[in-house]
Amino acid sequence: METLEQMLGAHPFFAGLDPSFIGLASGCAHDVSFAAGEFICHEGDAADRFYLVREGHVALQISAPGRGVATFLTVGPGEVFGINWLAPPYRWSYDARTVEKTHAVALDATCLRVKCENEPALGYALTKRVLPVLIERLHACRTQLLDLYGVPS
Amino acid sequence: MTKTVKVDVLARVEGEGGLKVTIRDGVVRSAELNIFEPPRFFEAFLRGRDFSEAPDIVARICGICPVAYQMSAVHALENIHGVTLSPQLRALRRLLYCGEWIESHVLHIYMLHAPDFLGYAGGVEMARDHGDLVRQGLQLKKVGNEILNFLGGREIHPINVRVGGFHRAPRKKEFAPLAERLKWARDAALATVHWAGTLEFPERERDYTFVALRHDQEYPFNEGRIVSNRGLDISADDYDKHFEEIHVPQSTALHSRFRDTGAAYLVGPLARYSLNFDRLSPLAQEAARAAGLERTCRNPYRSIIVRAVETLYAVDEALRVIEAYEEPDRSFVAIEPRKGEGCAATEAPRGLLYHRYRLEKDGTIAEAQIVPPTSQNQASVEEDLVEFIGGFLDLPEEALRHRCEQTVRNYDPCISCATHFLRLDIDRG
Amino acid sequence: MTGRHKRPRLAVWKFASCDGCQLSLLDCEDEILALAEAVDIAYFPEATRSEISGHYDISLVEGSITTAHDAVRIQEVRRRSTKLIVIGACATSGGIQALRNFSDVKEYTRIVYARPDYIETLATSTPISDHVRVDFELRGCPINKHQLVEVLGAFLVGRRPATPAHSVCVECKLKGNACVMVAHDAPCLGPVTHAGCGALCPSYNRGCYGCFGPKETPNAPALSAKLSELGMDQRALARLYSTFNANADAFRQESERHDQDGQG
Amino acid sequence: MAEQRVITAEGLQQLIAILAGEGRRVIAPTVRDDVIIYDDIESIDDLPLGVTDVQGPGSYRLVDAPEAEYFGFVVGPHAWKKFLHAPQIELWRAQREGGGVNIHAADIYAERAAFIGVRACELAAIAIQDRVLTGGQHVDAHYKMRRDHALLIAVNCSKAGGSCFCASMETGPAATGGFDLALTELKTAQDHLFLVDVGSSAGQALMDQISSRAATAQEHNAAQAQVEHTTESMGRSMPAGVNTPQLMADNLLHPRWQEVATRCLSCANCTMVCPTCFCTTVDDVSDLAGERYARERRWDSCFTMDFSYLHGGGVRNSVASRYRQWMTHKLSTWVEQFGSSGCVGCGRCITWCPVGIDITEEVRAIAGVEAV
Amino acid sequence: MALMSAHRLSTTSGCGVPADVPRLGYVRGRRSDAPGVWTLDIEMADDAPCDFAPGQFNMLTAFGVGEAAISISGAPGGERLIHTIRDVGPVSHALANLAPGDPIGVRGPFGVGWPMATPGSDVLIIAGGLGLAPLRPSIYDILARRDAFGAVTLLYGSRRPEDIVFHAEVEAWRREKKINIELTVDHAGVDWRGHVGVVTGLLPRVQLDPSRAIALLCGPEVMMRFVGAALTEQGLDATKIFVSMERNMKCAIGHCGHCQLGPTFICRDGPVFTYERMRPLMSVKEL
Incomplete structure (x- = not known):
């Protein structure tokens, strides 16, 4: 049986992180699994968890009246979602719903924030890992906006 | 009982107008040619332009007869400057005018007027039954356009005319292909006169006052005195003394009339022909007689024959000009601007076209006045309707309307031109 | 005999203009009968009394909008037309009558008409595209009839019309002309003017006067600098750009730039 | 190479007559509307005897020449490409027949032409177009046909024009090859002679029909001196000591492109x-x-918007990018594509630019070299 | 005068027709492969062979309308020419709407295609949008001799699930398991069970061995720029990344000048180039 610490250490998000920090973080971690089609969180709810996907896929969605539900990103093994945990107002800005049976490590947001406050080096290390994810998503978002595969008007 | 014959949009005329004929108790009470073509204010924006710009600007008054506008303008402006052109350049101007007459007359004969006689909605429809006839017309028209293209650069709004001459004078040898085409055109024009003579015409005549230019030797294009069959014989300088324009509510064009009597008069092919038969080439005279025309023609429906005769003359004249052409040393006379006032009248295809300009000393146009043939003929058109339609009142509604239209089309009215007119600072209330 | 199942309906409409552009159609002596085979000429008052009302596949529109009535009428034309092609400088930029846009139209009316009260007109002359969506603009004062045939042929087969938006200079050089501005100091708008005329004026030893309006990406200020070197003063420059396409953006702006005293 | 021969003006007239007699179009410089263009001539009298051109950025004038030479001017607005790489041709036509289409390739005609008065820079230009249009896997048959049937009679420049910079491009002013005959016009108070170098068997065959004599050493030296004088009096030059191809490649983002765009009309002249x-x-x-x-095929220009059009818009929308494309292609990428510069130093782009943009000046500006 | 002294030349290139004149073909089949995307099956009237190398293109003429460069999307060695066309402009509209039996003009094939991978190498194929069309011949080629290659992966990004071209075929390839396939779309509804996000987002999922892999890229230039950068970031040499470029092509034989990008003629030297060659050129705006 794999420990939570091992699970975290094996996840690309934590790759190379000081083992003591992994130990600290694992204190906030839970092993979770979801059935296919299950909602993990809803837009507007408190962002109380940060997820590290180990297996399966999760669709991040926004729905709009009259336009249905749109998936703007899918997150798979080795990827994360729920980075809203780090910044106020700590609320989900999308729905997350599994595409298939999904295993993940869930980190309790309040717990993690407290540990980061107490241990700024941990906070800085985690922030450095969250930022590239943000930048990459922002960039992906820009290219999606370009509608590259669409027909120029 | 009052009955109104209305044509909302006159077809097969240049520009947009309609007509309204009011009939009361079996008598035509009034006829109005309504011109609702929007005004374009040429005389207003000619003010402040340099005199050298006038030929290009006035051409835009009318896409059908731009050369006529250019010719009247350059002559008026040259008169101010006391410029006389060399015989070669003068001949080129005459040639250019020939091109416009041919193009404009043939368009009217075949595409606009003939369908009235043969019972078609238009020339294109007529071509389905009379293909060879229409094709002959189109090719003849094309020869006119070829003259305009060659000498003017293009058929609509030619670019080669300037005050003082031309921007470029052609070389003698460049005329060869055109001359070949004109030889064909002479035969086609002759055939056109013969064919026009075979049409059936309503026997309607009026005792018009004809007004046209008359020149010592030539059938008039660019120059001559303004004469009438009632003894008028004046220079263009005195035009304003004898003619005036009034503004009527139904029209964005102005009506012209004799200043002293208020009487209507007629300009255009019938007037020109009747006043200048003796100046036609022998070929044209002979063809006219063979087609049943007298030396004077008062039946406006027969204007189609007269146009054909003038077309033949223009082809003949073009060939003569080309034959006699010698390359000028310079394509234009340079002009130093001076202050002054001048006017000129030339013979547009539709008749007398009068221009008057006043220039500042730097050549800026201070004032411009333009009187196109169609506004001069408006009163006459309305009188024709009143007089002739009375004899057609038994016709069914649609046929009567058609006859009204034909009566207007006899004039080949150019409404686009007619609306660009003007009258300066005169309020006759 | 055409390969097409149903002949498209063509209509020709006139607004404020000299008639020259629609006359171009009748000046297509070699093509007009073929055109009548290829399309139903459903509305063309200058050529025929017959009129098929209803919807038109292609409408050719000549002229600019200068009256309130015409501003309404063009909406109707648009509604009844699948493709609306505007032809000529009046329709594409407002034409020479757009000179009123820079003056007092009441004054103009007073100058021209004895009874200004009989005249209804708008203060401006505007292109068709200011009022309705247009599918194609064919430039020129007047249009080139060969380009008109090309545009009609192109629309009939679904081709992009070959009416290049580059300078007149390209046509001038294709013709083998020497530059009249370089060789003869003739002021020429060719470098900023839309091609289509076949470089007519330079072929007749005169500078282009811009009757096809501004070309793509025109650099009028750079040309004006050259023209000033050739001796044109501010007033002459203002007038040069202010003729048959006076209301076209690039020409209007350049004209206004030189028309400090409003004397253009 | 065979020895230099000498012919007189009559000999030149004889040459023209022989060429015409062979059924050739004889095309040479001639004056039309105060400009020297290339067009058909019938005799030596159609040559621009006694006139010369004064050229500079955006400016061209014909004036009376100090010497009554037949070729005492430089290049005008026309290039020989007008005859070899025609401005407009039809490639093919087709007609629908039954359910199919009959496609007819355009007939490829060549006028047998003789070009008289081809300058050294123009020989270089023709050699470049040869490489572009016939040197690769595909051959432009229209060009090749015309080219194969054109006889080139060169003239060594007796003067340099205000826009000329062939010396700095190493393409002139003397013709060194690629011609059938090359003439050097020698005008003295006593004589009006043409030294003739024979460059091909076709050229030799022509010379065999014309009365000529061997050139004297003195004449030979006079011709040499004339060429040297022309070299020294070049109106312009590409900056020396600058590796222009590399300079262009290294400066694709130079601010000068923006600056030139304020002057450039993108007119394509x-x-x-x-x-x-x-x-x-x-x-x-x-x-x-x-x-x-x-x-139909026609000349196009990289200055037009349509040139780089790619469903939706042009790739080079700014004038700066279009000017850069032209200049970097001409002076830099051309070398990689075809093994030489695309510029021969004829100066036409300088003279015939309506606003007088000077390619040599633009190179100097980018290289940071002071103007000469 | 001109005609009297004229000579007539009969010029023929390899296939008997000058390179600037189209040969006649007939459309034999037409099917929709995505909204606005049509695949035509063309038979040459002269029965000439339809040889081509994967990645090459033909110039297709819709008579009276014009000509466009269209990549060949069928299998090499076939009897027919297969072209996949997106209906975006007048010419492609006319081409895409040709019906079976209609004549069509064909010039080509032109250009340099995809490199033949050295035996044993891994092949990473990354396509965006219609970019899968010119890659499809190389996929057919690989599938035909699958054993010659190591791991073969197709990453394909599309706009929406319904815009995936050759979707059924791609799913069939996936079922065959001869190549690894990952699809992603920019926008999706709830029915879509695949990836959503840009194609670069799929790269971390690929086990890339830079020492034995080559990558073939075709899609919008922006996509290829980012994918090329990401792959080199992952250690793949820029000389082993190949991109298929697009520019305005008119003559297709390097004579008309339109398709130049820096020193290259896309039609003649490409359309397939190494990323190493294109990287500096793609980075300059409006080059």
Whole structure:
């Protein structure tokens, strides 16, 4: 049986992180699994968890009246979602719903924030890992906006 | 009982107008040619332009007869400057005018007027039954356009005319292909006169006052005195003394009339022909007689024959000009601007076209006045309707309307031109 | 005999203009009968009394909008037309009558008409595209009839019309002309003017006067600098750009730039 | 190479007559509307005897020459590409027949032409177009046909023009090869002679029909001196000591491109008059019935928006990018594509630019070299 | 005068027709492969062979309308020419709407295609949008001799699930398991069970061995720029990344000048180039 610490250490998000920090973080971690089609969180709810996907896929969605539900990103093994945990107002800005049976490590947001406050080096290390994810998503978002595969008007 | 014959949009005329004929108790009470073509204010924006710009600007008054506008303008402006052109350049101007007459007359004969006689909605429809006839017309028209293209650069709004001459004078040898085409055109024009003579015409005549230019030797294009069959014989300088324009509510064009009597008069092919038969080439005279025309023609429906005769003359004249052409040393006379006032009248295809300009000393146009043939003929058109339609009142509604239209089309009215007119600072209330 | 199942309906409409552009159609002596085979000429008052009302596949529109009535009428034309092609400088930029846009139209009316009260007109002359969506603009004062045939042929087969938006200079050089501005100091708008005329004026030893309006990406200020070197003063420059396409953006702006005293 | 021969003006007239007698179009410089262009001539009298051109950026004037020479001027607005790489041709036409289409390739005709008065820079330009249009896997058959049937009679420049910079491009002013005959006009108070170098067997065959004599050493030296004088009096030069191809490649983002765009009209005159610019475009046309089709080819220019059009818009929308494309192609990427510069130093782009943009000056500006 | 002294030349290139004149073909089949995307099956009237190398293109003429460069999307060695066309402009509209039996003009094939991978190498194929069309011949080629290659992966990004071209075929390839396939779309509804996000987002999922892999890229230039950068970031040499470029092509034989990008003629030297060659050129705006 794999420990939570091992699970975290094996996840690309934590790759190379000081083992003591992994130990600290694992204190906030839970092993979770979801059935296919299950909602993990809803837009507007408190962002109380940060997820590290180990297996399966999760669709991040926004729905709009009259336009249905749109998936703007899918997150798979080795990827994360729920980075809203780090910044106020700590609320989900999308729905997350599994595409298939999904295993993940869930980190309790309040717990993690407290540990980061107490241990700024941990906070800085985690922030450095969250930022590239943000930048990459922002960039992906820009290219999606370009509608590259669409027909120029 | 009052009955109104209305044509909302006159077809097969240049520009947009309609007509309204009011009939009361079996008598035509009034006829109005309504011109609702929007005004374009040429005389207003000619003010402040340099005199050298006038030929290009006035051409835009009318896409059908731009050369006529250019010719009247350059002559008026040259008169101010006391410029006389060399015989070669003068001949080129005459040639250019020939091109416009041919193009404009043939368009009217075949595409606009003939369908009235043969019972078609238009020339294109007529071509389905009379293909060879229409094709002959189109090719003849094309020869006119070829003259305009060659000498003017293009058929609509030619670019080669300037005050003082031309921007470029052609070389003698460049005329060869055109001359070949004109030889064909002479035969086609002759055939056109013969064919026009075979049409059936309503026997309607009026005792018009004809007004046209008359020149010592030539059938008039660019120059001559303004004469009438009632003894008028004046220079263009005195035009304003004898003619005036009034503004009527139904029209964005102005009506012209004799200043002293208020009487209507007629300009255009019938007037020109009747006043200048003796100046036609022998070929044209002979063809006219063979087609049943007298030396004077008062039946406006027969204007189609007269146009054909003038077309033949223009082809003949073009060939003569080309034959006699010698390359000028310079394509234009340079002009130093001076202050002054001048006017000129030339013979547009539709008749007398009068221009008057006043220039500042730097050549800026201070004032411009333009009187196109169609506004001069408006009163006459309305009188024709009143007089002739009375004899057609038994016709069914649609046929009567058609006859009204034909009566207007006899004039080949150019409404686009007619609306660009003007009258300066005169309020006759 | 055409390969097409149903002949498209063509209509020709006139607004404020000299008639020259629609006359171009009748000046297509070699093509007009073929055109009548290829399309139903459903509305063309200058050529025929017959009129098929209803919807038109292609409408050719000549002229600019200068009256309130015409501003309404063009909406109707648009509604009844699948493709609306505007032809000529009046329709594409407002034409020479757009000179009123820079003056007092009441004054103009007073100058021209004895009874200004009989005249209804708008203060401006505007292109068709200011009022309705247009599918194609064919430039020129007047249009080139060969380009008109090309545009009609192109629309009939679904081709992009070959009416290049580059300078007149390209046509001038294709013709083998020497530059009249370089060789003869003739002021020429060719470098900023839309091609289509076949470089007519330079072929007749005169500078282009811009009757096809501004070309793509025109650099009028750079040309004006050259023209000033050739001796044109501010007033002459203002007038040069202010003729048959006076209301076209690039020409209007350049004209206004030189028309400090409003004397253009 | 065979010895230099000498002919007189009468000999030149004889040459023209022989060429015409062979059924050739004889094309040479001639004056039309105060400009020296290339057009058909009938005799030596059609040559621009006694006139010369004064050229500079955006300026061209014909004036009376101090010497009554037949070739005492430099290059005008026309380049020989007008005859070899025709401005407009039809590539093919087709007609719908039954369910199919009959396609007819355009007949490839060549006029047998003789070009008289081809300058050294123009020989270089023709050699460049040869490489572009016939040197690769595909051969432009229209060009090749015309080229194969053209006889080149060169003239060594007796003067340099205000826009000329062939010396710095190493393409002139003396013709060193690629001609059938090369003339050097020698005008003295006593004589009016042409030294003739024979460059091909066709050239030799012509010379065999014309009365000529061997050149004297003195004449030979006089011709040499004339060429040297021309070299020394070049109106312009590409900056020496600058590796222009590399300079261009290294400065694709130089602010000068923006600066030149404020002056450039993007009118395309430079590309049209350039003797090496080869770009073309095609238009498909059809009749109104939609049953006959043709494809026409014409000169195009990288200064037009349509040139780089890619569904939705042009790749080079800014004038700066279009000017950069032209200049970097001409002076830099051309080398990689075809093994030489695309510029021969004829100066046409300078003279015939309506606003007088000077390619040598632009190179100096980018290189940071002071103007000469 | 001109005609009297004229000579007529009969010029023929390899296939008997000058390179600037189209040969006649007939459309034999037409099917929709995505909204606005049509695949035509063309038979040459002269029965000439339809040889081509994967990645090459033909110039297709819709008579009276014009000509466009269209990549060949069928299998090499076939009897027919297969072209996949997106209906975006007048010419492609006319081409895409040709019906079976209609004549069509064909010039080509032109250009340099995809490199033949050295035996044993891994092949990473990354396509965006219609970019899968010119890659499809190389996929057919690989599938035909699958054993010659190591791991073969197709990453394909599309706009929406319904815009995936050759979707059924791609799913069939996936079922065959001869190549690894990952699809992603920019926008999706709830029915879509695949990836959503840009194609670069799929790269971390690929086990890339830079020492034995080559990558073939075709899609919008922006996509290829980012994918090329990401792959080199992952250690793949820029000389082993190949991109298929697009520019305005008119003559297709390097004579008309239109398709130049820096020193290259896309039609003649490409359309397939190494990323190493294109990287500096793609980075300059409006080059």
